[in-house]
Amino acid sequence: MEGVVCAWLRNDLRLHDNSVLHQAAAVASRKNLRVLPVYVFDPRYFQRTRYGTLRTGALRGLFLLQSVLALKRQLRRVGSDLLIKVGRPEKVLPALLEPHADTYVLTQQEVTSAELTIDGGVRRALDDRCQWQYCWGSTLFHKDDIGCASGLDNVPEYFNQFVKCVWSGQTRSSSAAQVDIPRVAQLVRPCLPDLAPGSLPLPEAHDLGFEPGWRDLPYAEELPEPASCKEFFGGEALALERLSDYVWKTDFQYTLHSDRLKHFGEYYASKLGPWIAHGCLSPRKVFEEVRRFESDSPGAPHTQRLAVELTWRDFFRFLSGKHGNSIFRQGGLKGYKRNWKQDVRLFNLWSEGRTGYPLVDACMRELQSTGLPSNQARLNAASFLACSMSFDWRRGADWFESHLLDYDVTSNWGNWVRCAGLTEGRLDSFNVVKQSQKLDPDGVYLKRWLPELEQVAAPLIHEPWLMTAEEASELGASAYPAPCIDPTFFEGRHGPRQGAARIPPERYKLDEKELSRAARAAHFSSSV
Numbered sequence: 119m120e121g122v123v124c125a126w127l128r129n130d131l132r133l134h135d136n137s138v139l140h141q142a143a144a145v146a147s148r149k150n151l152r153v154l155p156v157y158v159f160d161p162r163y164f165q166r167t168r169y170g171t172l173r174t175g176a177l178r179g180l181f182l183l184q185s186v187l188a189l190k191r192q193l194r195r196v197g198s199d200l201l202i203k204v205g206r207p208e209k210v211l212p213a214l215l216e217p218h219a220d221t222y223v224l225t226q227q228e229v230t231s232a233e234l235t236i237d238g239g240v241r242r243a244l245d246d247r248c249q250w251q252y253c254w255g256s257t258l259f260h261k262d263d264i265g266c267a268s269g270l271d272n273v274p275e276y277f278n279q280f281v282k283c284v285w286s287g288q289t290r291s292s293s294a295a296q297v298d299i300p301r302v303a304q305l306v307r308p309c310l311p312d313l314a315p316g317s318l319p320l321p322e323a324h325d326l327g328f329e330p331g332w333r334d335l336p337y338a339e340e341l342p343e344p345a346s347c348k349e350f351f352g353g354e355a356l357a358l359e360r361l362s363d364y365v366w367k368t369d370f371q372y373t374l375h376s377d378r379l380k381h382f383g384e385y386y387a388s389k390l391g392p393w394i395a396h397g398c399l400s401p402r403k404v405f406e407e408v409r410r411f412e413s414d415s416p417g418a419p420h421t422q423r424l425a426v427e428l429t430w431r432d433f434f435r436f437l438s439g440k441h442g443n444s445i446f447r448q449g450g451l452k453g454y455k456r457n458w459k460q461d462v463r464l465f466n467l468w469s470e471g472r473t474g475y476p477l478v479d480a481c482m483r484e485l486q487s488t489g490l491p492s493n494q495a496r497l498n499a500a501s502f503l504a505c506s507m508s509f510d511w512r513r514g515a516d517w518f519e520s521h522l523l524d525y526d527v528t529s530n531w532g533n534w535v536r537c538a539g540l541t542e543g544r545l546d547s548f549n550v551v552k553q554s555q556k557l558d559p560d561g562v563y564l565k566r567w568l569p570e571l572e573q574v575a576a577p578l579i580h581e582p583w584l585m586t587a588e589e590a591s592e593l594g595a596s597a598y599p600a601p602c603i604d605p606t607f608f609e610g611r612h613g614p615r616q617g618a619a620r621i622p623p624e625r626y627k628l629d630e631k632e633l634s635r636a637a638r639a640a641h642f643s644s645s646v
């Protein structure tokens with residue numbers, strides 16, 4: 119009987135900067151063992167959620183499949199391979215591994231409950247002699263370097279505080295906008311060196327021939343395979359290509375932060391999300407490229423912005439680690455109580471892009487079609503559901519989980535719980551009408567996703583309810599839905615403003631005004 123080092127790969131589907139593979143190679147060389155890289159398609163991630171949505175929608179399922187197969191090819195290039203299995207890891211892994219004191223299971227440490235529960239199941243099912251090792255690898259800043267001396271319990275609740283804490287020494291700069299890249303670079307650990315050929319010697323007696331296709335994914339139902347998208351194809355190679363193009367071959371240098379606030383265009387943002395979320399690209403690799411660019415063009419605003427965005431990602435991951443299950447609870451991190459609406463009809467209007475509010479509808483249709491709406495579009499759609507419709511935000515997060523191509527558990531649920539005003543007692547409520555006018559003045563984005571409004575010119579396209587029936591008919595816009603909540607909601611001094619507001623605690627107790635507002639909205643929607 120022989121021991122082995124099992125590198126159980128999950129959201130780290132890459133060779134570069136992969137802490138699990140690196141530690142596996144180190145343990146193997148120290149103990150003179152072989153390394154078995156394994157990926158397991160777990161049926162639980164392909165089931166329907168309690169709301170009836172597919173936990174992994176078809177677009178992301180395909181991207182994941184492509185990423186896993188790409189990793190198998192990459193590993194073969196360095197003399198290794200990937201054993202791919204379908205089943206529950208707590209059944210699959212113990213069946214693969216000999217009970218032996220020299221059997222090691224290494225995996226990336228996750229922070230959320232579903233993953234931790236599965237880990238617990240695997241550890242219980244493994245023979246007591248097997249050794250379990252977590253590796254940290256999913257963030258820009260290592261968890262031991264974030265300046266929170268006693269672990270994640272001390273992670274600050276506010277992003278700006280987090281920035282101060284992480285970029286320690288930068289305490290004078292409380293604004294996340296002022297990033298000193300060379301200084302931050304001293305705080306980010308360098309990418310791990312490339313794996314030496316032969317450093318992952320394979321054990322014998324494993325059938326490594328299985329290369330799953332679409333039908334092998336453990337969906338409980340027949341699901342047609344979506345068309346593959348050339349631009350967003352899973353795997354490390356394309357991720358690195360996109361990173362390099364974005365930084366070096368475009369006008370990255372001149373892309374200003376204000377451009378990021380647009381919803382469209384090839385390079386308004388990096389669009390690296392799907393690869394980062396699946397671990398085909400490490401955040402440190404992105405930062406390394408930013409750093410190289412920055413040394414040629416110091417102070418470029420967009421490089422700074424990218425560093426801030428990656429720090430946001432870290433923030434949600436560490437905050438989720440601190441708060442455990444709270445990011446999934448209705449009351450969020452603070453346990454606030456609010457009377458969230460649950461009417462399925464209202465939710466369907468939102469999720470199908472038929473609210474009658476063009477910016478929200480364009481975002482939701484783009485989400486269904488590509489899985490990748492812009493950050494601004496997401497913020498508006500989330501704010502509309504949670505703040506304007508007062509609808510149970512968890513259904514929105516669940517819908518995004520199913521449909522986003524770049525779904526990442528802590529980024530999604532963290533952003534949602536924050537959009538719903540349930541994190542730090544602050545509400546970023548968006549006026550979707552003003553946002554639409556400001557960010558897409560000519561209605562280019564709206565027309566791209568709303569064919570019913572193709573002939574409607576700006577500024578009317580932002581408020582299509584102002585058209586008379588005749589006008590709508592002339593412009594071929596009659597099929598566009600009436601607004602599901604009263605547009606006066608966005609007017610006057612009570613209308614939500616773009617920007618942050620401190621939430622008075624009573625906001626979360628139902629008061630009469632809130633109720634009548636909600637009733638008005640519901641009534642209006644029933645006539646849609």
Ligand SMILES: Cc1cc2nc3c(=O)[nH]c(=O)nc-3n(C[C@H](O)[C@H](O)[C@H](O)COP(=O)(O)OP(=O)(O)OC[C@H]3O[C@@H](n4cnc5c(N)ncnc54)[C@H](O)[C@@H]3O)c2cc1C
Nearest residue numbers: 387388389390391427431493496497524525526529530533
């Ligand atoms: C309601 C809602 C849900 C979201 N769900 C997700 C999600 O599931 N996965 C996800 O990666 N992002 C999520 N985001 C954040 C953000 O919208 C996306 O990261 C961004 O739009 C991806 O585009 P990009 O790759 O071009 O990012 P860029 O703007 O180029 O940023 C680079 C990378 O930084 C990270 N990042 C940027 N902004 C954020 C942010 N606010 N929070 C966390 N990470 C960020 C991402 O990894 C992103 O790919 C969500 C935002 C909202 C408002």
